[in-house]
Amino acid sequence: MTHKPGIVITGASGRMGQMLIKTVLDSDKATLVGAVERGGHDWVGRDVGEAMGGVPLGVTVTDDALEAFSKAQAVIDFTAPEATLEFAALAAQARAVHVIGTTGMTDEQIAQLAPAARHAVIVRAGNMSLGVNLLVQLTKKVAAALDEDFDIEVIEAHHHHKVDAPSGTALMLGEAAAEGRGVKLADVSDRGRDGITGARKRGDIGFTAIRGGDIVGEHDVLFAGAGERIVLRHMATDRALFARGALKAALWGQDKSPGEYDMIDVLGL
Numbered sequence: 001m002t003h004k005p006g007i008v009i010t011g012a013s014g015r016m017g018q019m020l021i022k023t024v025l026d027s028d029k030a031t032l033v034g035a036v037e038r039g040g041h042d043w044v045g046r047d048v049g050e051a052m053g054g055v056p057l058g059v060t061v062t063d064d065a066l067e068a069f070s071k072a073q074a075v076i077d078f079t080a081p082e083a084t085l086e087f088a089a090l091a092a093q094a095r096a097v098h099v100i101g102t103t104g105m106t107d108e109q110i111a112q113l114a115p116a117a118r119h120a121v122i123v124r125a126g127n128m129s130l131g132v133n134l135l136v137q138l139t140k141k142v143a144a145a146l147d148e149d150f151d152i153e154v155i156e157a158h159h160h161h162k163v164d165a166p167s168g169t170a171l172m173l174g175e176a177a178a179e180g181r182g183v184k185l186a187d188v189s190d191r192g193r194d195g196i197t198g199a200r201k202r203g204d205i206g207f208t209a210i211r212g213g214d215i216v217g218e219h220d221v222l223f224a225g226a227g228e229r230i231v232l233r234h235m236a237t238d239r240a241l242f243a244r245g246a247l248k249a250a251l252w253g254q255d256k257s258p259g260e261y262d263m264i265d266v267l268g269l
């Protein structure tokens with residue numbers, strides 16, 4: 001019988017946490033060995049299956065992340081930036097693959113992952129879906145093919161619970177467009193237009209964020225020229241998409257050397 005990697009899910013009660021637990025349970029390639037929530041959360045100490053409203057699974061939700069990680073081969077983490085930094089240090093200590101879906105991390109926070117990546121595999125992406133990662137590559141290609149006569153705008157829409165903007169995916173797409181153009185996103189990024197903004201600056205990459213209802217995640221990259229527009233679009237209709245990608249990353253990382261990777265590496269795009 002082949003060994004199935006043991007997976008711990010952090011932020012177990014969250015929208016993605018619960019989706020990830022279901023995805024691991026449905027998989028014949030991995031086993032759920034832990035579920036983590038923060039201290040004081042009312043799920044701590046309960047069976048995770050029962051907490052989710054189903055049958056007992058024999059996995060008790062814990063707030064002791066290190067103890068849970070030390071029994072696992074991978075940690076899948078869709079939580080919040082401060083929590084993810086703590087989990088990175090603990091996953092490295094346990095030598096577990098750390099799959100990070102958390103968005104809204106600052107450049108400084110991302111840089112703080114480097115010490116952990118010296119000891120363990122980290123796979124981090126603002127979007128774990130095949131479609132978006134393909135869109136990233138297409139965006140780079142189209143941006144490289146067109147000059148600054150085409151204005152680039154990234155437009156994203158998400159549910160009303162989302163706390164960060166622009167979305168992690170929008171930033172990935174903006175980075176790809178900037179890379180295609182051979183510029184740094186930080187030098188051309190235009191975020192949060194309001195009031196008398198002045199005319200659009202040639203070469204800028206603009207971002208717009210829509211928040212409403214239960215939109216899972218939609219992203220357009222618009223290339224607007226004189227007399228024509230090109231739109232590259234991805235629409236997610238089911239969070240299971242992200243969870244499947246994250247599990248794929250956790251399995252992919254099992255035989256890799258310590259370091260930082262992304263979904264382009266995992267998917268071989």
Ligand SMILES: NC(=O)C1=CN([C@@H]2O[C@H](COP(=O)(O)OP(=O)(O)OC[C@H]3O[C@@H](n4cnc5c(N)ncnc54)[C@H](OP(=O)(O)O)[C@@H]3O)[C@@H](O)[C@H]2O)C=CC1
Pocket residue numbers: 010011012013014015016017037038041078079080082083100101102103104125126127128129168242
């Ligand atoms: N990369 C990708 O493909 C995707 C990324 N995401 C990202 O995943 C993240 C989570 O999204 P979502 O599931 O919708 O959010 P939720 O708010 O539903 O869930 C977040 C979970 O993380 C926990 N958490 C938050 N802060 C901490 C902390 N400091 N310590 C411990 N646990 C903490 C929350 O616990 P509590 O309830 O106690 O606060 C909750 O269980 C977001 O950053 C989102 O953008 C989402 C979808 C796809």
Ligand SMILES: O=C(O)C1=N[C@H](C(=O)O)C[C@H](O)C1
Pocket residue numbers: 103126127158162166167168169170216217218236
């Ligand atoms: O918060 C979400 O829900 C999502 N977040 C990710 C992002 O910030 O891009 C990915 C997906 O769009 C859903």
